[in-house]
Amino acid sequence: MGKILEVIELGNPILRKVSKKVKSIDSKDVQKLIDDLITTTIHTKGVGLAAPQVSHLLRIFIMYSRPNPRYPKAPLMKHPTEVINPQVHDYSDEIEEGWEGCLSIPGIRGLVPRHKSIKISYFDRKKINLTRNYSGFIARIFQHELDHLNGIVFLDRIKNTKNIITEKEYLKLFTK
């Protein structure tokens, strides 16, 4: 089991840097970082967490969508998925707006436009190259986390500051 790492927040310059490709997926350090990222995702009730959010500028993130108090309507993924060196191959022209939050921007939610579906590939921790089609909320998580690897946060993509609300008001709106 990994350990819980500190999640850095907006204002920390690390969040604005571009992460580097992982060269040796099977190295002890990378495998340990993946364990720690998964443990931290579970502990913080996140649906995704990217390595730069725990101060490691490597192209790795975790996706672990499941309904929880932060995202009551999230679809259920059975296991956390580690995504290493992700690549986008195709995306739908269709754009969909949806609410997002971020462990690095606590207390805030924003309505963010994203591609409705995407075709991507990545390596898992066993160095297997996987190709997947994602749509809806999972595609949204993927795009949000990929942005972190490029120094982008969801606030950068919001078209109108009126589409930024607090988590308290968000939960009132969407948990009825």
Ligand code: NI
């Ligand atoms: Ni985030």
